[in-house]
Structures are given as structure tokens and as C-alpha cells.
Amino acid sequence: MxxxxxxxxxxxxxxxxxxxxxxxxxxxxxxxxxxxxxxxxxxxxxxxxxxxxxxxxxxxxxxxxxxxxxxxxxxxxxxxxxxxxxxxxxKPRPGRRPRxxxxxxxxxxxxxxxxxxxxxxxxxxxxxxxxxxxxxxxxxxxxxxxxxxxxxxxxxxxxxxxxxxxxxxxxxxxxxxxxxxxxxxxxxxxxxxxxxxxxxxxxxxxxxxxxxxxxxxxxxxxxxxxxxxxxxxxxxxxxxxxxxxLFPMTQDGSDANMSIAVGVLIFAATAMGLNIVVGLAGLLDLGYIAFLGAGAFTAAILSRSAFATLGWSPPFPVVVLISGTVAAILGLIIGSPTLRVSGDYLAIVTLAFGEIFRITMNNLDGVDGPNLTRGSNGIPAIPDLELFGFDFGESHMILGVQIGRFANYYWLMLLVLALIILVFTNLNHSRIGRGWVAIREDERAAEAMGVNVFGLKLLAFAGGAFLAGIAGAVKAHVDVSVTPDQYIFMESAFLVAGIVLGGMGTVGGVLIGASILKLLPEKLRFFEDYRLLMFGVLLVVMMRFRPEGLMPDERRQLEFHADDDELAEEIGENIEAHVIPSLAGAPEPDLKGDDA
Amino acid sequence: MDLFAQQLVNGLSLGALYALIAVGYTVVYGIVQLINFAHGEVFMVGAFGAYTTWILMGSPSHLSPGFAFGVVMPAMLLGGVVAAVGTALLMERFAYRPLRGAPRLAPLISAIGLSIALQEAVRLFYGRIPGFPDSRRAIPFPVIDGFTGRSWQVAGVTIQYSTAFTLIALLVCTTLLWWFVNRTRMGRAMQATSQDPDTSRLMGINVDRAIATAFAVGAALAAVAGMAHGLRYNNIDFQMGFMAGMKAFTAAVLGGIGNVNGAVVGGLVLGVVEAMATTYIPGQFGSSAWKDVWAFALLILVLVFRPQGLLGAKAVDRA
Amino acid sequence: MTALLSARDVTMKFGGLTAVNQVSLDVAPGEIVGLIGPNGAGKTTFFNCLTGMYQPTSGEVEFDGQLLPPKPRRVAMAGVARTFQNIRLFQNMTALENVMVGRYARTGTNAIDAVFRLPRHRREETETRRIAEEWLDFVGLGEAADLLSRNMPYGDQRRLEIARALALEPKLLLLDEPTAGMNPQETREAEELITRIRGLGMAILVIEHDMRFIFSLCDRVACLVRGAVLIDGAPETVQNDPRVIEAYIGTPVDVAPSADGEGDSDA
Structure with a gap:
């Protein structure tokens, strides 16, 4: 490799x-x-x-x-x-080629x-x-x-x-x-x-x-x-x-670490959703946090919190769907300019949408607008989830290990993350994934080949937003309160950075990038003041020396090094076709390892 | 009618501020097709540079008007320009220049990083210099006797001195810029570079220098805007660049990015629209809490429906 | 004769420049039509008008009895596939993937199918791959399926582009200078390939500067000069028309700025 x-x-x-x-x-x-x-x-x-x-x-x-x-x-x-x-x-055995x-x-x-x-x-x-x-x-x-x-x-x-x-x-x-x-x-x-x-x-x-x-x-x-x-x-x-x-089992009921772990999972899940937009469809979205926020606010408003403004609280599975749908609709709205705007301009449009979302959430406080979100106070006291009689707020003993509140949410988030990864990989390894690559490579040519460019871009936006909305719905309950200042531009920048750091378009890379970005500041409290500074410097240095990220997708790496023919040769030898081997009719190459 | 005239003046002066910053976006975009996302921070650094100069002069207060207008304010302006231009040049040299030819995503992300790093650097370190105020909070801008808080009354309309300063600064700066771009060797080199950098290089133009000059020119104007901002709002803070930068970018897009006249027109239009929106939109949505929403909505609408801006020509979409 | 493609008075203006001026052209099913003309004559612009990449200033294009909208995707789905003068492959995809993208308009797996790997997705995926491999074999690139297209030799890239277009199963194939930059050997192979494509019953409209190629291959040749059709007829007629010869070598052609996109300005 x-x-x-x-x-x-x-x-x-x-x-x-x-x-x-x-x-x-x-x-x-x-x-x-x-x-x-x-x-x-x-x-x-x-x-x-x-x-x-x-x-x-x-x-x-x-x-x-x-x-x-x-x-x-x-x-x-x-x-x-x-x-x-x-x-x-x-030492090489005499007469044999050294291995x-x-x-x-x-x-x-x-x-x-x-x-x-x-x-x-x-x-x-x-x-x-x-x-x-x-x-x-x-x-x-x-x-x-x-x-x-x-x-x-x-x-x-x-x-x-x-x-x-x-x-x-x-x-x-x-x-x-x-x-x-x-x-x-x-x-x-x-x-x-x-x-x-x-x-x-x-x-x-x-x-x-x-x-x-x-x-x-x-x-x-x-x-x-x-x-x-x-x-x-x-x-x-x-x-x-x-x-x-198994990870919660190793933590011996320590809520401190599990709360960090849940935070990491939420961040990673959101980053993975954004990865569909940025990594697969190649559209830079600088306002993605708004979708997480839309999901969180929807879930908060529909929760049984005493501060919820609608007074209607359906069961959580319904809430999740509504949250995802609300976010997806926002995604469609934000995605619609992609019909006419691309590149840097699109990034700015998404940024502007993100800011509009934040300001709007701030203003829907009953003074500057209808009271929906209680403005900058947000919606506090969101009760813990109860799913099928299982109370997420309570500790449980499993196999002699204490499983606390955050561990419960950790498992729930793990499921959400798994769902998002599933969507990501399955879309990637399909006709749709190929269409996205084609759009990234040459949009006009893709269109001339019959690829539904606008539809695929919208799909990326809406799909990514839907997944973020789901993550947001869980986040509302984990965080207990939802306020507009959790969904600022900086958070979107963090998400983009997590993707870029790990390697756009990959699963492993983005998981690692997101974990690093979220984990380091949590563990380095003494460092907190310098966190953002280092983050900014990191972005600049990263773009300068390794824009493709720590664990780059090979195709992405080539895109970042368009002039490097040597790299192309090297990667060309390794690259796998954009199809699922098991579906390709070829005998499953797994479990063989005879491709020396 | 008075209200309208007053809001028009307010809008124009706000717009002049946007326009001064917007020119920086547009000049840089015109020459390297890069959205210098960190330009808002250059503006912020300019304001801090002006303020620093004032402190280094021994925080002079209770000045005679002659001394204030003849020495202190020009010195502050100069200090701001030096700080902003220095920052912009370093940025160009070490963050953007190595990324020329990279995919568009790279410089944009780099710019976001720069923007955050500059804000944080000012927040964390400025106040640590002995004798400097805590930069984590808004810093009150120096009070210049005979200027701060003074105004004229013209036909029932109040015109602050700072308003006049901003408008005059815009007039002077754009005139100088026009002269520089059209009448000097370097200006012509910049024009050539923006047309075709490769050919320009073959013609013996120092393309790197032309690009650096574009950054410097934009930064100088942003510094003037920083000074104007301080005089207008009477305080500065490390975050002032973000929103101002976004607005200025909106202005640049509105006028047609890459087009200096467009940036000026776009800035003025945006300023007036913002001022009018808070006055004439009825009900809750007319409150000032929504004014940024209207500005961003305008940005989106322009990008979608007239990406070439008010003054830009429609580019032929090539297959 | 019912035309498969029928362009009527297509005009394309860029500002004050008329790149294509009232061009009318018919292509019958199964016919190979050559489009020749000096550099800057508007051939590629005309192609772009046909395929919806440009919206003609006036005029209309009818294909298979229906008006073609100026939307490249709709044109492709209607059954018009094209190649580009300056090869526009998906550089960082393998040859096979490139051709599979060509199948996009002929497959219908949606997001739900893909996410849940429903039978339709699996079936189509296998099918897409099989057909793509067949087309690669057809153009003689069966061995190169897993090469990145950017790593392929120039001539192979041209053939791959044709395979990608063929995967769309078009009724009409538009080839923009399929032998440009090729050596004589590769040119012969390209000729042979196009003959075989004609054997499939596809109509072909081809822009080409290689006159031997055009006159040996085409059923009909149209010559475009300064945006207008100079002559449209049998190869022999066109070949011997003094105006065509004049347009090429006689009086110097204006070196007006080419409006042909990245168009006809190369030597």
C-alpha cells in the first residue's frame, strides 16, 4: 500500500x-x-x-x-x-529469491x-x-x-x-x-x-x-x-x-468517560452524514450543523420537556422520523441552489443558510418572532428517553458491570452510527455512488452521459440531512437541553475538519478524524483555551502538507494530486473497481488471500 | 420622509464600510479566483492595529482638534494599514501561495483555518502584552475629541462625523485604487495576471508579486474600514471580522465579484437594504434581530439568480 | 426518408458573434454523416447545441419524432450519446467504471434499493457490470478494465470514451474528432471500430479533419464554414466541390476568435 x-x-x-x-x-x-x-x-x-x-x-x-x-x-x-x-x-536461504x-x-x-x-x-x-x-x-x-x-x-x-x-x-x-x-x-x-x-x-x-x-x-x-x-x-x-x-464494559460505570464517548459518537455520526455530501458528492457544506440542530430542536419541541412549546409529544420512534424529515426538508431547501451554484459559491450559500438557521432559532422566542424555540434560552429539561419500557436515564447491571445513563445512550448512538455507515457504504457502492464520482470528476461530461446531476446532489443533501436529523434527535436527549449557540458556524467547520483530517469519502478515516478532533479537546482540558487556535493552525498545515487526510480514499488522493502521474500509477495498481465484489459475479475473493 | 433620509444616510455609511472590505474580496478573487475567507480577520487586525498605534502613542486623550486630525488619526490609520497588510502578505505567502493549482477545496479550508487562527491569536495573546487591554472582551475604541460623538444636522438628518469619515474614506480609497490599477505599472501587471497568469509570466510579469499586491491593496482598504468601524461603533473585538466579512462578501457578490466598482455599489446597496429592512419590514420580522437574515437571504438569492452580480457580465458557459 | 435526427435552423450566438448560423441537418437511422469544416467553423458548437450543452439562440432539434430539450441528460436519455474533442473521461475511475457510468441512464436503482441492497440493486449491478465488460471487449479494451483511465494510452482513452457512449445504447452517436492526435495505426483501428459500430445499426454523426477517414466511411458529408452549411451531400460531391477546397486551403479563413468552447482551435 x-x-x-x-x-x-x-x-x-x-x-x-x-x-x-x-x-x-x-x-x-x-x-x-x-x-x-x-x-x-x-x-x-x-x-x-x-x-x-x-x-x-x-x-x-x-x-x-x-x-x-x-x-x-x-x-x-x-x-x-x-x-x-x-x-x-x-538471511535469505541460498539459491532462493529473498522474500x-x-x-x-x-x-x-x-x-x-x-x-x-x-x-x-x-x-x-x-x-x-x-x-x-x-x-x-x-x-x-x-x-x-x-x-x-x-x-x-x-x-x-x-x-x-x-x-x-x-x-x-x-x-x-x-x-x-x-x-x-x-x-x-x-x-x-x-x-x-x-x-x-x-x-x-x-x-x-x-x-x-x-x-x-x-x-x-x-x-x-x-x-x-x-x-x-x-x-x-x-x-x-x-x-x-x-x-x-464492548467498550462500555471496560469503563466500569464511569459516566465521565462514557459521556465523552457519546459526544464522540454523535460527532462522528454527524461527520459521517456530512461525508456523504462532501466526500461522496463533492459538495462543500459549511452549514451542516444546522441539520443536526434542526433534528435536535424538533426532538426537543416534541419532547415531554416542560418547556416544549408545542405540547405534543409522540413516541420517540415517531419523533426520530419527524426530526429526520424536518432536517431533510431543510436539506432540500439548502441543496436546491446546487442547480445553479457550485464550488466556492455553494460553500458560501450553505454557510449563509447555516447562519440563517442559527439566527432564526435565536429569534423564534416570542419577541422577535413566534415562540417556538424560546430563543437563546433554548429548551432545557428534556427528559431521558424511554424506548419499549427501557429507561435510558437509569443505570443497569449487565454481566456484573454497571451500565450508566451515558452508556445506554452510547449504544443507541452506536446503532445510529451503524445506520449512517450502512447508508454511506451502500450508496457509495452503487450506481448512485458511481454517479457521484462522475460528478466530482467532470460534471458536464457526467450530465452528457445521462447522470442525473441535480437529483444526485439533492439526494446527497437530503440524505445527509436526514441522517444528521436523526443524530440530532438523540443528541437532544443526551444533552438534556438544546440551545441555538450549540449550532454555530464553528461546529460546521469542526465537522468539515473532521472529514478532511481523516480522509474525505472514507469510513475509517472520518471515524478516526472525528474521534481525534472530539477526543483531544475533551481530554486536554488544560489546553482548552488554545483549542481553537490549534484547530485553525491544523487546518492550514493540513491543507499545505496533506490535503487528502490521514487515511485518504485513493481516488480522492488522486484528485488532490492531479499532476502526479507516479502516484496515479501506484494507486492504479491497487484500486478496486467501484463495485461490490460479491455482486460482480466473480467468486468471492474473500478468505483466499492468494493474490500475491 | 425624514426617517427615510436618515435611514438612507445610515445605510450608506454602513454600506461604505462593507464596500471598503468588499473591495478586498473582489480584488483577490479577480486575480486568483480565490475567496479569501480570512479577509474579515484582516479587517479585524486592521482595527486592532489602529488601536495599538494609539496605545503606543501613549494613549493620547484630550487633544486639540488639529493634533487629533493631523497626527493621531493619520498615525492610527497608518498603523492599522501596516498591521493588516503585513497579515495579508504573510497569509498569502505561507497559506495560499503553496496551494495554487490545488483543488478549490484546499484554499477554502485553509482560509477557514486562518480565519479561526487569527481570531484566536488576537483573543489569546493581544491582551497579554503588558499595557494592553484584555482582548477577550470588546475593547472601547479611543475617544477622539472633536470627532467622537460629534455630528452635523442637515435638513433634519443627523450625520455623524464617523459617517462622513467612512464615506470620504471610501471615496478617497476607490479613487486611489482606480488610479493604481489603471495608471501604474503594477496595476497593469495585476490586470494582466487576472486575465491570464501563465501568459503574464511569459511576458515577464512577476505574477507572485502582482498577486501579493492584490492581497496588500485589499488589506489596506480593510484596515481603513477597521478604523472606520472603531470610530462608528466605539469598540472593537476579536470576533468583529466574521460577520463584517460575511456581509462584505455578500456585497462583493451582489456587485459582481471580481469587479471593483461592483463591490462599491454592492456594499452601498447592501447597507441601504439592511437599514431599510429594519425600518420598513412590518411586525416582528422587522426587528434588528432579523437584519442579518435578510442580508444572508439576499446573498443566497443573488448567488442563485444572478451569480454575476449587479454589474457583472454573464460569462459564457463553456462545454 | 424519416430522419432520426433533424436539426432545423439551429443558430447559436455568443454576444455579437454568430458561431452557428441557421444550420439544418438530418441524420437518417443507421447513417454515418460526416461533419467537416475548417477550424472555427462551429462544428463543436453545433454538437453542443444538439446535445443540450448549449441552448441554441434559435432553431430546434428533433430526435426520433420528439423535440430535444436543451438538457444534456434528457438528450442522453432520449438516445443521443457523444464523445468529446478533448477527451473527457472520468480520470480517476477505472475503464470499467467509466463504462458503467455510461449505463446510468439505462438503470433505475434508487437510493432505497441501494441502501437496503434490494434484489433490484443486485440484479442491476451484475447486469451493468456484464454489459460494461461487453462494451469494453467490443472496443478492444477487455484487458484494460481495471486500469485507471488517466493511466491509459491516448488512443485507448479515445476508444474508452466511445465505449462509455455506447453503453448508453444510443440510437445516434456523436463523435467529435475521434482520431485527433492518433497515429496512422490507431486511426485505422478507429476506422475499423466505427465501421463495426455502424454494423450495430447505430447512426453516427462524426466531426473529423481526416478527409480520407471521412470520405471512406461516411454516407453523407456536410461541410460547415463560418457557422453555416456550405454543402450537404454525397462524399464525392462534397469532395469535388470547389467551394469546400477553397474553404480549406483557398482564401484564408478569418482567424476570428473561436466560439467553439475549447473548440476547434487546435491544429
Whole structure:
């Protein structure tokens, strides 16, 4: 697959590090030994104290008793050492072509620089929390020095071949096992990360996760994993949902984390709905939050809140449908200018609609307009949901684990998210999805080929809005109150950013992007003041260096790099046709893995 | 009738403010077909630049009119222009220039990011400079004796000095702009670049410089608008750019984006429409709480039904 | 003779410039009609008028007994498919996907079918894929189905565009310079392909500069000069008409700004 390294060099004028590396190649042998020495330093560091007081990170002040974060550093060191030593151990059998499954040199480079980043972040956290460099004990210095030595030394190693692990014949059960393992790892990471109360510990752990993924990608494991995932979509989806479903069980009734998790799900579900509009149909909607708001306000007005203004409260399933429909109608209205407006102008039109929505909700307070929303006060005291006799506000015991209010809503939102993902993927893999791609590629040509351009655009708007409306209906009950200032332009910008960050038009990417965007600020309370600033800077940097997002859709990536023929060749070899394999008449290529 | 005349004056002065900002959108769009979404923030930075200059001058108050009009106000104006132009140039160089040729989405999102980052930077850091006021709240704009709060009465219509300032500033700025675009080498280079950047480059025009100049010119006018805004509303805040920017963009679209005259006409029309809407729309919907809705509705209607604007020519839709 | 396509007095003005001036042209079912003329004569503009991409200033186009509205989609659905002078494939789609898009107007899966994967969706999807593969085979690109169209050689892209148009199952195929930029070998292959398409009973209206191509292939040739039909007749007649020769090489043609879209201005 396309590893990160080669993509970085696609940025307009980044001069890759390759030339300098090549110059030092004659030192490769000694460099390897120096790097091994560095790795030993990294491995030793966890057994020393990093800080002189226990209150930094997760108490790294002991000698010989590593804390979890220190054990993670140890794991990084092992990875580094493994990559460096592997070429000695694994020699091609004489007379046979070397298999070159893993790119150990790349892995070593990544692990070395990753360790450096890890130690740097950990040390910085210690320094900031304990006040000054004096707080650093030998362990931190040893780790930093070891990682630095290894980083510098690994620069002299040759880049080496592309990893070929993804072409390995793996039995189906092996692939599925790999997927389940990876997904379980994600669950563990999420549960562990959310369990960290200290912001610095959380950040350090986050860095570890990033480094881990990076190393795995460079070594070639990610390539194998994504190939396996592509072949076993069903297993992947099942595993992912099982894990997401089990997540509340790991939280031991902690409502704090579950409330964050629900927030993340609502945000992700909304982003996924927007992804239909932006990622599939290619229409930038800067007022999308209005649909979530429309759903939320509708549900609030139809709820049994004492402040509801209509005095009619049908059962929730009906409310959900009404909320979705109201949002969809708004979507049709907002989408109708697409008949005549496109591109930047459309983005501005949607932005203007979003603002009109917010101001209108503010004004329907009985003074400046009819009283529907109670203006800026909004509608508070929305009671908890009751579905089929199940009260979402109450705690339940399931398998000996306390499941609180937010966990209940978490599961409900998970269902909504699943629905949205289902709609997204099934539309994408159909005639309609193909039509959207065609519109994105060349609208006039698509129309000349008989594609119903306007209809498909409207469908994207209305469909996306409907789904957001449903999410909004749930959100109203989760949040207890609905006010217009929850639905400002900034929220729309956040949604767009979540999509762009992860990778437009993808499911996994957008889920990850949305989670990062929503989770980080929740966990980094100390950081709150700088949140928006960083967000703005992130958008600018992102557009500059990786406009296609962290996990780009391959086609989208090509659209962002229209002049890059090399990339086109590379992706062209991998791209799958826009059809569902199982429907294509071909024998199901799943579970075989024989496409080496 | 008096009410009408008064609202007309109010609308014109508000519109002049929009027009000054709108020119920035239009000049930049004309040359690189980019909606500089962060232009509203340039306007905000201009206002803060003017205010900063006043503080750096030692917060002079109780001035003689001569000193106020001859020294303090020009200095503030200059300070605002420097701050705004600097911001715009940095923005162009580091955020927009690398994205030329990228899909349209990229610069637009980058612009949104810039807009947020600039607002936040001002909110977070401006007030931390010793001697500067807390920028998280609205900052009262300096009171200039013999100017602030003064007005003329003409035939029953009140004309604030700040109103006159805005209108005169618009007149002067657009005249200068016209001269610059049509009578200078750089102006011609800009025109050529907007027609065809590649050919212009072949003809030896420094296209990068022409584009940067367009950003600078727009920023300078926005800074003047920032100053005018401060004088008119007597306070400035870090969020003032968002709504003003949206309105100005509406004005630019209304007049026909890419067309400087259009931006001026569009701004004035929008200002007058807004002023009249709050006066003449009956019932609850005539309250000022709805005026932004009417402005945005106007924006949408224009984009849908006359995207080329009031003064723009209809472009041939090419297959 | 009942015409399949019948353009009557089609006029297209851009501001003061009359790009197409009262052009009338008939195409009978199964007929191959060539449209020739010097650069800037308005051929592509006329195509755009036929396919609804431009709304003619005046005049009307009748197809299969019905007036064609100036809506490209409606024209396509009525059974008129086209290719473009400057290839307009969906660059980042595979060859197969490109052709499958061509099936759009002939399939009816709606959002509900797709979301719930109802039988109709499955059936149509399989069918669409099969037909698309057949058309790819027909134009000789069966092996290239999974290539990104942007990665394909130029000649293949032209053929792919034709396959995409054929997938629409049109009654009339409009080809805009199908051999432009091709080498002699590729040109021969294109000729052969068009002959085979005619074998399917489709009518073809083709713009072409390659005279050998036109006169060996077409049943009838119309020559457009400065937006007006100069002559419309059998190939031999047109070939020997002094006015046609003059239009091409005789008196220099005005280098008036071409109103032909990205039109006829290339050499």
C-alpha cells in the first residue's frame, strides 16, 4: 500500500531526506552498531527513574519498577532493536529469491525517530509539570540520548526495498485473527487512553499510539493489515462493532468517560452524514450543523420537556422520523441552489443558510418572532428517553458491570452510527455512488452521459440531512437541553475538519478524524483555551502538507494530486473497481488471500 | 420622509464600510479566483492595529482638534494599514501561495483555518502584552475629541462625523485604487495576471508579486474600514471580522465579484437594504434581530439568480 | 426518408458573434454523416447545441419524432450519446467504471434499493457490470478494465470514451474528432471500430479533419464554414466541390476568435 513516507515527498516542495541519507550509506555498517547501542539505551531507560517526583506522568520516579508508560518505552526499544538486529537473523536461504516481507531499515528509522519523539514528549511533560529541567532524572536523559543516537545513526541506513508482506499468502483465519487482534488493540488503546486522567499521560500515550502506527506502517505490517481488511471487510466490520459495543464494559460505570464517548459518537455520526455530501458528492457544506440542530430542536419541541412549546409529544420512534424529515426538508431547501451554484459559491450559500438557521432559532422566542424555540434560552429539561419500557436515564447491571445513563445512550448512538455507515457504504457502492464520482470528476461530461446531476446532489443533501436529523434527535436527549449557540458556524467547520483530517469519502478515516478532533479537546482540558487556535493552525498545515487526510480514499488522493502521474500509477495498481465484489459475479475473493 | 433620509444616510455609511472590505474580496478573487475567507480577520487586525498605534502613542486623550486630525488619526490609520497588510502578505505567502493549482477545496479550508487562527491569536495573546487591554472582551475604541460623538444636522438628518469619515474614506480609497490599477505599472501587471497568469509570466510579469499586491491593496482598504468601524461603533473585538466579512462578501457578490466598482455599489446597496429592512419590514420580522437574515437571504438569492452580480457580465458557459 | 435526427435552423450566438448560423441537418437511422469544416467553423458548437450543452439562440432539434430539450441528460436519455474533442473521461475511475457510468441512464436503482441492497440493486449491478465488460471487449479494451483511465494510452482513452457512449445504447452517436492526435495505426483501428459500430445499426454523426477517414466511411458529408452549411451531400460531391477546397486551403479563413468552447482551435 502507499506508505506515509512516499506520500510526504509528494508535497509540493518538500525535499525528501533521501539524498542526505544516500550520502552516508557507506557508513551503514558502523551506523547499525551505533544504532544498536542507542537502542540499548532506550531499553535501559525504563528501568531508571525519569522524574524525581511521582506527580508527573504515571509516576515514573522509581528505579527498577517501570510504570506502564515506561513499559511502553521499553516496547518501543524492543521494536527498534528488533528492526536493527533482524537482518542478521533473517538471511535469505541460498539459491532462493529473498522474500523481503518486511522493511526492517525503514522500521528502524521510524522506531528510532518515534522513540525520540516519545521521550521528548514525556520529558517535556515532566519538565512542564514539575517545573524545570532539574526534574529530569537519568532515565529520561538515557532514553533521550539513546533515541537521539539511534535516530541519527539510522539515517545512514539505506532506505531498502518496499515491504512485501501484504502479498504474503496468509490463510483466511490468519487474516481474520490479525484483524481481530488489531481491533482489540485499538479497544485496549482507547480504554487505556480514556482511563488516563492526567493530560500529560494521555498525550504521551497518544504519541505512543501514533508512533506505533507509524512504525507498523513503515515496516509493512499496516500494508498487510489493510490488504487483509480489504479482503475480509465483513470480519473487520464485525470486529470493529463488537469492540465498539464492548467498550462500555471496560469503563466500569464511569459516566465521565462514557459521556465523552457519546459526544464522540454523535460527532462522528454527524461527520459521517456530512461525508456523504462532501466526500461522496463533492459538495462543500459549511452549514451542516444546522441539520443536526434542526433534528435536535424538533426532538426537543416534541419532547415531554416542560418547556416544549408545542405540547405534543409522540413516541420517540415517531419523533426520530419527524426530526429526520424536518432536517431533510431543510436539506432540500439548502441543496436546491446546487442547480445553479457550485464550488466556492455553494460553500458560501450553505454557510449563509447555516447562519440563517442559527439566527432564526435565536429569534423564534416570542419577541422577535413566534415562540417556538424560546430563543437563546433554548429548551432545557428534556427528559431521558424511554424506548419499549427501557429507561435510558437509569443505570443497569449487565454481566456484573454497571451500565450508566451515558452508556445506554452510547449504544443507541452506536446503532445510529451503524445506520449512517450502512447508508454511506451502500450508496457509495452503487450506481448512485458511481454517479457521484462522475460528478466530482467532470460534471458536464457526467450530465452528457445521462447522470442525473441535480437529483444526485439533492439526494446527497437530503440524505445527509436526514441522517444528521436523526443524530440530532438523540443528541437532544443526551444533552438534556438544546440551545441555538450549540449550532454555530464553528461546529460546521469542526465537522468539515473532521472529514478532511481523516480522509474525505472514507469510513475509517472520518471515524478516526472525528474521534481525534472530539477526543483531544475533551481530554486536554488544560489546553482548552488554545483549542481553537490549534484547530485553525491544523487546518492550514493540513491543507499545505496533506490535503487528502490521514487515511485518504485513493481516488480522492488522486484528485488532490492531479499532476502526479507516479502516484496515479501506484494507486492504479491497487484500486478496486467501484463495485461490490460479491455482486460482480466473480467468486468471492474473500478468505483466499492468494493474490500475491 | 425624514426617517427615510436618515435611514438612507445610515445605510450608506454602513454600506461604505462593507464596500471598503468588499473591495478586498473582489480584488483577490479577480486575480486568483480565490475567496479569501480570512479577509474579515484582516479587517479585524486592521482595527486592532489602529488601536495599538494609539496605545503606543501613549494613549493620547484630550487633544486639540488639529493634533487629533493631523497626527493621531493619520498615525492610527497608518498603523492599522501596516498591521493588516503585513497579515495579508504573510497569509498569502505561507497559506495560499503553496496551494495554487490545488483543488478549490484546499484554499477554502485553509482560509477557514486562518480565519479561526487569527481570531484566536488576537483573543489569546493581544491582551497579554503588558499595557494592553484584555482582548477577550470588546475593547472601547479611543475617544477622539472633536470627532467622537460629534455630528452635523442637515435638513433634519443627523450625520455623524464617523459617517462622513467612512464615506470620504471610501471615496478617497476607490479613487486611489482606480488610479493604481489603471495608471501604474503594477496595476497593469495585476490586470494582466487576472486575465491570464501563465501568459503574464511569459511576458515577464512577476505574477507572485502582482498577486501579493492584490492581497496588500485589499488589506489596506480593510484596515481603513477597521478604523472606520472603531470610530462608528466605539469598540472593537476579536470576533468583529466574521460577520463584517460575511456581509462584505455578500456585497462583493451582489456587485459582481471580481469587479471593483461592483463591490462599491454592492456594499452601498447592501447597507441601504439592511437599514431599510429594519425600518420598513412590518411586525416582528422587522426587528434588528432579523437584519442579518435578510442580508444572508439576499446573498443566497443573488448567488442563485444572478451569480454575476449587479454589474457583472454573464460569462459564457463553456462545454 | 424519416430522419432520426433533424436539426432545423439551429443558430447559436455568443454576444455579437454568430458561431452557428441557421444550420439544418438530418441524420437518417443507421447513417454515418460526416461533419467537416475548417477550424472555427462551429462544428463543436453545433454538437453542443444538439446535445443540450448549449441552448441554441434559435432553431430546434428533433430526435426520433420528439423535440430535444436543451438538457444534456434528457438528450442522453432520449438516445443521443457523444464523445468529446478533448477527451473527457472520468480520470480517476477505472475503464470499467467509466463504462458503467455510461449505463446510468439505462438503470433505475434508487437510493432505497441501494441502501437496503434490494434484489433490484443486485440484479442491476451484475447486469451493468456484464454489459460494461461487453462494451469494453467490443472496443478492444477487455484487458484494460481495471486500469485507471488517466493511466491509459491516448488512443485507448479515445476508444474508452466511445465505449462509455455506447453503453448508453444510443440510437445516434456523436463523435467529435475521434482520431485527433492518433497515429496512422490507431486511426485505422478507429476506422475499423466505427465501421463495426455502424454494423450495430447505430447512426453516427462524426466531426473529423481526416478527409480520407471521412470520405471512406461516411454516407453523407456536410461541410460547415463560418457557422453555416456550405454543402450537404454525397462524399464525392462534397469532395469535388470547389467551394469546400477553397474553404480549406483557398482564401484564408478569418482567424476570428473561436466560439467553439475549447473548440476547434487546435491544429
Amino acid at each position: 502507499n506508505d506515509t513516507g512516499s506520500l510526504v515527498t509528494l508535497a509540493p516542495d518538500s525535499s525528501g531526506p533521501a539524498p542526505t541519507g544516500e550520502r552516508w550509506i557507506r557508513f551503514a555498517k558502523p551506523a547499525r552498531w551505533i544504532a544498536i547501542a542507542g537502542a540499548v539505551g532506550v531499553l535501559a531507560a525504563p528501568f531508571m527513574a525519569w522524574a524525581y517526583r511521582p506527580d508527573a506522568l504515571d509516576d515514573v520516579s522509581f528505579w527498577g519498577e517501570p510504570s506502564p508508560l515506561q513499559w511502553f518505552a521499553f516496547a518501543l526499544g524492543l521494536l527498534l532493536l528488533g528492526c536493527l538486529v533482524a537482518p542478521f537473523v533473517i 523481503r516481507l518486511l522493511a526492517f531499515n525503514r522500521g528502524a528509522k521510524a522506531a528510532a525517530s518515534g522513540s525520540l519523539v516519545y521521550f521528548a514528549v514525556a520529558s517535556a511533560a515532566i519538565v512542564l509539570e514539575l517545573g524545570g529541567l532539574v526534574a529530569l532524572e537519568p532515565g529520561a536523559w538515557a532514553g533521550l540520548a539513546g533515541a537521539l543516537v539511534a535516530t541519527v545513526a539510522t539515517r545512514a541506513l539505506p532506505e531498502g526495498h518496499d515491504p512485501r508482506l501484504q502479498f504474503l499468502n496468509t490463510p483466511a483465519w490468519g487474516q481474520i485473527l490479525g484483524i481481530v487482534g488489531a481491533v482489540a488493540l485499538v479497544l485496549f488503546a482507547a480504554a487505556y487512553g480514556l482511563g488516563q486522567d492526567g493530560a500529560s499521560t494521555f498525550v504521551t500515550f497518544g504519541v505512543l499510539c501514533g508512533v506505533g502506527v507509524y512504525v507498523a506502517a513503515r515496516v509493512g505490517v499496516m500494508g498487510w493489515l489493510s490488504a487483509a481488511a480489504a479482503r475480509n471487510r465483513r470480519a473487520l466490520v464485525l470486529a470493529a462493532f463488537a469492540v465498539a459495543f
